[in-house]
Amino acid sequence: xxxxxxxxxxxxxxxxxxxxxxxxxxxxxxxxxxxxxxxxxxxxxxxxxxxxxxxxxxxxxxxxxxxxxxxxxxxxxxxxxxxxxxxxxxxxxxxxxxxxxxxxxxxxxxxxxxxxxxxxxxxxxxxxxxxxxxxxxxxxxxxxxxxxxxxxxxxxxxxxxxxxxxxxxxxxxxxxxxxxxxxxxxxxxxxxxxxxxxxxxxxxxxxxxxxxxxxxxxxxxxxxxxxxxxxxxxxxxxxxxxxxxxxxxxxxxxxxxxxxxxxxxxxxxxxxxxxxxxxxxxxxxxxxxxxxxxxxxxxxxxxxxxxxxxxxxxxxxxxxxxxxxxxxxxxxxxxxxxxxxxxxxxxxxxxxxxxxxxxxxxxxxxxxxxxxxxxxxxxxxxxxxxxxxxxxxxxxxxxxxxxxxxxxxxxxxxxxxxxxxxxxxxxxxxxxxxxxxxxxxxxxxxxxxxxxxxxxxxxxxxxxxxxxxxxxxxxxxxxxxxxxxxxxxxxxxxxxxxxxxxxxxxxxxxxxxxxxxxxxxxxxxxxxxxxxxxxxxxxxxxxxxxxxxxxxxxxxxxxxxxxxxxxxxxxxxxxxxxxxxxxxxxxxxxxxxxxxxxxxxxxxxxxxxxxxxxxxxxxxxxxxxxxxxxxxxxxxxxxxxxxxxxxxxxxxxxxxxxxxxxxxxxxxxxxxxxxxxxxxxxxxxxxxxxxxxxxxxxxxxxxxxxxxxxxxxxx
Ligand code: GLA
Numbered sequence: 001x002x003x004x005x006x007x008x009x010x011x012x013x014x015x016x017x018x019x020x021x022x023x024x025x026x027x028x029x030x031x032x033x034x035x036x037x038x039x040x041x042x043x044x045x046x047x048x049x050x051x052x053x054x055x056x057x058x059x060x061x062x063x064x065x066x067x068x069x070x071x072x073x074x075x076x077x078x079x080x081x082x083x084x085x086x087x088x089x090x091x092x093x094x095x096x097x098x099x100x101x102x103x104x105x106x107x108x109x110x111x112x113x114x115x116x117x118x119x120x121x122x123x124x125x126x127x128x129x130x131x132x133x134x135x136x137x138x139x140x141x142x143x144x145x146x147x148x149x150x151x152x153x154x155x156x157x158x159x160x161x162x163x164x165x166x167x168x169x170x171x172x173x174x175x176x177x178x179x180x181x182x183x184x185x186x187x188x189x190x191x192x193x194x195x196x197x198x199x200x201x202x203x204x205x206x207x208x209x210x211x212x213x214x215x216x217x218x219x220x221x222x223x224x225x226x227x228x229x230x231x232x233x234x235x236x237x238x239x240x241x242x243x244x245x246x247x248x249x250x251x252x253x254x255x256x257x258x259x260x261x262x263x264x265x266x267x268x269x270x271x272x273x274x275x276x277x278x279x280x281x282x283x284x285x286x287x288x289x290x291x292x293x294x295x296x297x298x299x300x301x302x303x304x305x306x307x308x309x310x311x312x313x314x315x316x317x318x319x320x321x322x323x324x325x326x327x328x329x330x331x332x333x334x335x336x337x338x339x340x341x342x343x344x345x346x347x348x349x350x351x352x353x354x355x356x357x358x359x360x361x362x363x364x365x366x367x368x369x370x371x372x373x374x375x376x377x378x379x380x381x382x383x384x385x386x387x388x389x390x391x392x393x394x395x396x397x398x399x400x401x402x403x404x405x406x407x408x409x410x411x412x413x414x415x416x417x418x419x420x421x422x423x424x425x426x427x428x429x430x431x432x433x434x435x436x437x438x439x440x441x442x443x444x445x446x447x448x449x450x451x452x453x454x455x456x457x458x459x460x461x462x463x464x465x466x467x468x469x470x471x472x473x474x475x476x477x478x479x480x481x482x483x484x485x486x487x488x489x490x491x492x493x494x495x496x497x498x499x500x501x502x503x504x505x506x507x508x509x510x511x512x513x514x515x516x517x518x519x520x521x522x523x524x525x526x527x528x529x530x531x532x533x534x535x536x537x538x539x540x541x542x543x544x545x546x547x548x549x550x551x552x553x554x555x556x557x558x559x560x561x562x563x564x565x566x567x568x569x570x571x572x573x574x575x576x577x578x579x580x581x582x583x584x585x586x587x588x589x590x591x592x593x594x595x596x597x598x599x600x601x602x603x604x605x606x607x608x609x610x611x612x613x614x615x616x617x618x619x620x621x622x623x624x625x626x627x628x629x630x631x632x633x634x635x636x637x638x639x640x641x642x643x644x645x646x647x648x649x650x651x652x653x654x655x656x657x658x659x660x661x662x663x664x665x666x667x668x669x670x671x672x673x674x675x676x677x678x679x680x681x682x683x684x685x686x687x688x689x690x691x692x693x694x695x696x697x698x699x700x701x702x703x704x705x706x707x708x709x710x711x712x713x714x715x
Pocket of ligand 1: 311341342389457459504505506507523525526
């Protein structure tokens with residue numbers, strides 16, 4: 001078995017390299033090393049566990065760092081360019097490199113040039129040593145006489161050498177997002193991609209684990225976890241070549257997207273973010289969570305607002321009176337904010353269903369005669385914050401906007417409009433449309449300074465893929481749409497840098513670090529049945545920290561309110577339920593649960609996540625979070641459908657301090673019930689809990705769809 005990632009090519013021998021010089025991208029535990037060949041091309045000579053004192057220039061390798069298409073390579077290139085004279089090849093020679101930064105993040109830029117054409121490619125890497133994360137992207141520019149055409153443009157290229165490669169990918173559909181699937185890569189090329197444009201992540205999420213030699217587990221195995229920071233079509237290509245080497249090419253999907261690059265213009269690819277772990281998927285997730293909170297998610301280390309949403313309770317049937325009652329319920333429940341969902345706008349085409357009104361962002365006079373300002377004031381007077389739903393990139397044909405600006409809509413000439421959810425996508429490649437979308441958000445916020453939150457929705461993928469604005473350059477549409485969207489996000493954030501905004505796309509259609517830079521959280525799925533949510537939230541937990549994963553208690557599912565609440569508390573808790581239907585005990589339970597969550601959320605949001613028992617392998621799921629100084633942990637235990645004869649044993653905890661004494665306390669109990677857990681209210685050492693553990697299910701006959709929450713506190 002080959003042990004290290006680039007082992008095949010590490011036959012120690014005479015140097016192939018021109019200069020005994022290497023460029024090393026180092027994190028705490030990993031190194032990615034490049035060297036310049038005698039032919040002046042740049043090679044990846046190593047990627048894997050950091051190994052001090054190694055002379056990498058003695059390694060033999062043919063792994064070119066960023067392969068230009070059309071030359072001597074036989075497999076998938078990183079970059080394919082047709083020059084202005086029609087020459088479809090690219091050769092890249094090393095020119096120079098620089099490194100700048102500090103102990104927390106170091107950026108290395110490696111400049112490559114084509115010896116025959118004025119083309120420059122810069123490979124950029126930011127290493128985050130403490131989190132063991134690397135961010136890699138490239139910039140492509142030229143000074144040829146006429147434009148060049150790019151038809152492939154990977155963000156990065158990584159080479160691996162192992163006996164076997166195991167890929168874990170996540171697929172789904174509406175209300176069934178993030179199903180995990182692991183399979184061995186076989187010869188040939190394997191693509192995970194999206195062609196959905198606006199709602200790019202609906203069927204496949206832009207992320208993966210790649211395990212070397214054998215499938216990795218939660219705590220064992222050598223792997224990378226990778227994801228692309230891009231809110232549009234993505235493509236990950238995994239190709240095994242004739243020597244059983246694997247190349248991984250992440251980037252924007254080049255499907256229908258030849259890009260014409262003008263002289264002097266720069267094409268910047270989105271960042272590929274990855275982390276290396278030789279201790280399984282759990283470590284990779286913890287690395288990404290830390291990195292995300294510190295660098296990638298808006299206000300990643302700041303508190304989140306708990307909320308009551310009205311979507312499940314009222315859908316679009318509400319008025320000022322009903323909302324006023326819901327403000328009272330928000331207060332009574334004890335959450336921070338009321339979130340007004342879809343249905344508040346449109347006059348000539350009132351938004352009373354999903355067939356009309358999108359695009360006309362004026363408050364509906366029949367439902368809200370006193371406008372949004374009145375609602376904000378009333379909520380504020382009642383002691384709750386006010387948030388509001390928007391879907392600003394879309395239009396219903398039944399709207400004033402559609403009639404006024406037909407040229408602002410993506411639609412194919414000579415074809416019937418293809419509607420989904422009765423709506424069409426606005427043409428965000430057009431700066432005028434960007435301006436319109438920006439003003440929907442900015443004007444609403446300017447007029448109502450106390451709006452505390454926005455839910456930014458996007459409820460259809462892109463078809464009718466034709467931009468009236470781009471005219472002859474339709475192959476820029478997918479890319480320029482996403483860039484246009486980012487311009488709008490940038491402008492909103494320049495004006496409102498810290499307003500919490502939820503990223504939503506009918507559920508998990510937008511779940512990527514390209515957007516999360518501008519958002520505080522995302523809506524993982526419209527499916528809020530807690531049994532389903534255990535799996536969906538489990539899936540997202542591999543790549544996103546708990547404070548970004550919105551989880552609401554709703555009427556979906558027939559489980560107890562406690563089970564629903566315990567599942568939502570695992571991530572960012574909210575409610576979307578008729579509080580007025582609660583019994584007195586249910587209300588009391590919920591108020592107490594919210595108070596518990598306020599006490600525990602710091603650990604849940606910022607702690608290290610340990611997935612202890614997987615619902616994929618068991619009829620039980622157990623996760624725990626441990627804070628940085630290991631003084632507090634929270635453990636969630638969920639029973640799925642155990643058989644009567646099934647016995648649940650002790651669970652050994654992780655991440656505690658072996659030398660500390662911990663008090664174990666079951667919390668979130670329903671009023672009138674008590675903990676029967678043998679460990680409840682007892683004190684154990686961290687060593688005991690991590691070696692012998694305790695049984696959160698407490699033995700006996702396991703009850704289906706039941707749950708337990710434990711607060712574990714150092715004495
Ligand atoms: C999408 C969202 C829901 C809700 C509706 C409103 O489906 O995911 O949460 O906001 O739109 O139309």
